[in-house]
Amino acid sequence: xxxxxxEEVKMDGQAGQFANRKNTFFLALRGVAVADDxxxxxxxxxxITEGVDVEVGDLVVWWTGLARTLALARVQEDLSFxxxxxxxxxxxxxxxxxxxxxxxxxxxxxxxxxxx
Amino acid sequence: xxxxxxxxSILHVDLDAFFVxxxxxxxxxxxxxxxxxxxxxxxxxxxxxxxxxxxxFGVHSAMPMGQAFRLCPDLIxxxxxxxxxxxxxxxxxxxxxxxxxxxxxVSVDEAYLDLSGTHHLFGNALDAADSMRREVKERLRxxxxxxxxxxxxxxxxxxxxxxxCGLFDVRPGQEPRFFAPLPVKVMPGIGPVTAKRxxxxxxxxxxxxxxxxxxxxxxxxxxxxxxxxxxxxxxxETPVCPPWERPERKSLGHERTFAEDLDDLKVLRGRLxxxxxxxxxxxxxxxxxxxxxxxxxxxxxxxxxxxxxxLPAPSDHDLEWWEVAQQQLDRMLKRRTLVRLLGVRFxxxxxxxxxxxxxxxxxxxxxxRIAVQDKIRxxxxxxxxxxxxxxxxxNSL
Numbered sequence: 001x002x003x004x005x006x007e008e009v010k011m012d013g014q015a016g017q018f019a020n021r022k023n024t025f026f027l028a029l030r031g032v033a034v035a036d037d038x039x040x041x042x043x044x045x046x047x048i049t050e051g052v053d054v055e056v057g058d059l060v061v062w063w064t065g066l067a068r069t070l071a072l073a074r075v076q077e078d079l080s081f082x083x084x085x086x087x088x089x090x091x092x093x094x095x096x097x098x099x100x101x102x103x104x105x106x107x108x109x110x111x112x113x114x115x116x
Numbered sequence: 117x118x119x120x121x122x123x124x125s126i127l128h129v130d131l132d133a134f135f136v137x138x139x140x141x142x143x144x145x146x147x148x149x150x151x152x153x154x155x156x157x158x159x160x161x162x163x164x165x166x167x168x169x170x171x172x173f174g175v176h177s178a179m180p181m182g183q184a185f186r187l188c189p190d191l192i193x194x195x196x197x198x199x200x201x202x203x204x205x206x207x208x209x210x211x212x213x214x215x216x217x218x219x220x221x222v223s224v225d226e227a228y229l230d231l232s233g234t235h236h237l238f239g240n241a242l243d244a245a246d247s248m249r250r251e252v253k254e255r256l257r258x259x260x261x262x263x264x265x266x267x268x269x270x271x272x273x274x275x276x277x278x279x280x281c282g283l284f285d286v287r288p289g290q291e292p293r294f295f296a297p298l299p300v301k302v303m304p305g306i307g308p309v310t311a312k313r314x315x316x317x318x319x320x321x322x323x324x325x326x327x328x329x330x331x332x333x334x335x336x337x338x339x340x341x342x343x344x345x346x347x348x349x350x351x352x353e354t355p356v357c358p359p360w361e362r363p364e365r366k367s368l369g370h371e372r373t374f375a376e377d378l379d380d381l382k383v384l385r386g387r388l389x390x391x392x393x394x395x396x397x398x399x400x401x402x403x404x405x406x407x408x409x410x411x412x413x414x415x416x417x418x419x420x421x422x423x424x425x426x427l428p429a430p431s432d433h434d435l436e437w438w439e440v441a442q443q444q445l446d447r448m449l450k451r452r453t454l455v456r457l458l459g460v461r462f463x464x465x466x467x468x469x470x471x472x473x474x475x476x477x478x479x480x481x482x483x484x485r486i487a488v489q490d491k492i493r494x495x496x497x498x499x500x501x502x503x504x505x506x507x508x509x510x511n512s513l
Binding site for chain 1: 242249279296
């Protein structure tokens with residue numbers, strides 16, 4: 001697998017209200033992503049909805065059935081998947097299933113007076 | 117290319133615990149401690165802003181200060197400096213104004229920005245927001261929270277998700293899915309009463325509201341039902357209105373609830389004059405003349421009285437309006453009850469500047485004096501110039 005990975009996280013506060021249904025959850029990105037137009041960053045948290053139709057342009061989470069194989073890809077015009085941020089696209093040998101669609105991304109920063 | 121670059125990119129920008137953050141920049145010892153800005157508990161003060169540390173004790177804005185101290189005995193209260201907050205806000209808006217001219221300032225610490233079409237300059241909206249946040253943090257040491265989406269409504273909810281000090285970007289086309297699991301009360305426009313009514317019908321999430329039959333919602337909530345349903349689907353076409361596109365103001369005024377109820381006519385006149393001068397300064401700053409002045413008095417028993425007076429020609433002149441205001445106040449104060457609140461409000465606004473008659477030399481001199489006063493007040497604050505009648509008020513209360 002790549003140097004980046006996704007792991008499920010629980011969110012507090014108002015954001016946590018998004019994951020109060022069975023088909024919604026959060027995944028956090030761990031590791032240094034490859035620079036591309038999605039500009040993924042270590043610590044980015046993705047809000048995911050599962051069990052919905054996938055459309056062209058959607059950012060999706062796919063897997064092969066094991067938590068360690070969760071990966072992000074974008075759905076292209078020909079409905080194929082393009083890996084983003086260093087995640088590989090699914091291969092023919094690995095039957096992939098869409099786990100959910102990314103509806104939003106949270107990027108949080110430490111507050112304080114020590115700088116940005 | 118990311119498809120998010122093709123549609124509208126609307127940002128809702130919110131300065132985190134703004135008043136408290138400005139106080140912390142001025143006094144770094146306040147970092148990490150429960151801090152509130154507001155009036156003293158001895159003078160019926162209320163909390164104007166609370167730090168996140170104070171909020172953990174249940175302290176929130178608009179709460180009586182005495183109650184806040186009971187909830188958090190270690191609370192640090194700062195009186196606050198609205199002149200300073202205003203300057204800090206101006207500095208923030210100058211910085212974010214470099215990203216787009218389409219900025220709609222909602223309050224001193226909140227705004228909507230339309231970044232549509234700026235992709236080639238700043239990258240996608242998330243990158244631009246990130247850069248904006250860093251710039252404000254590095255240059256002003258203040259934290260921004262930003263919600264990003266294709267419309268104002270969704271961005272506003274998204275910024276609530278990102279607090280404190282974060283960004284939340286809702287991907288284009290995903291607005292209904294983002295809203296679906298959320299409780300109905302998070303949507304702006306649904307207050308506690310409507311939320312309870314919706315819950316009575318087992319409509320507790322926005323997704324349920326979005327899929328409820330339209331005729332049913334119209335039957336229960338009237339025309340608001342249809343609009344509420346559209347919004348529950350994450351649809352909002354309201355444009356971001358910069359100042360030059362905003363509808364003209366219809367009125368302008370100020371009111372003040374006193375720390376202690378008053379009965380001294382001289383003090384009340386002084387207070388009224390202060391409110392009137394403040395409103396006249398704003399009239400002139402915004403280039404308005406007013407035709408009608410309303411003076412409002414609320415007594416200690418909460419009985420409220422209002423009197424209107426219309427001038428033959430509109431004016432923005434303190435002295436002209438002061439004569440009227442004084443007469444109105446004298447006529448109103450007939451009850452033998454203490455006064456709790458005074459207010460002034462100008463209506464019948466029209467664009468223009470008071471000039472006086474061409475040959476009225478005295479008035480021309482007054483006009484020039486007022487212009488100089490306004491400049492000094494703008495530079496050094498409202499208290500820098502005061503009329504003689506008001507000066508003694510400083511020591512009287």
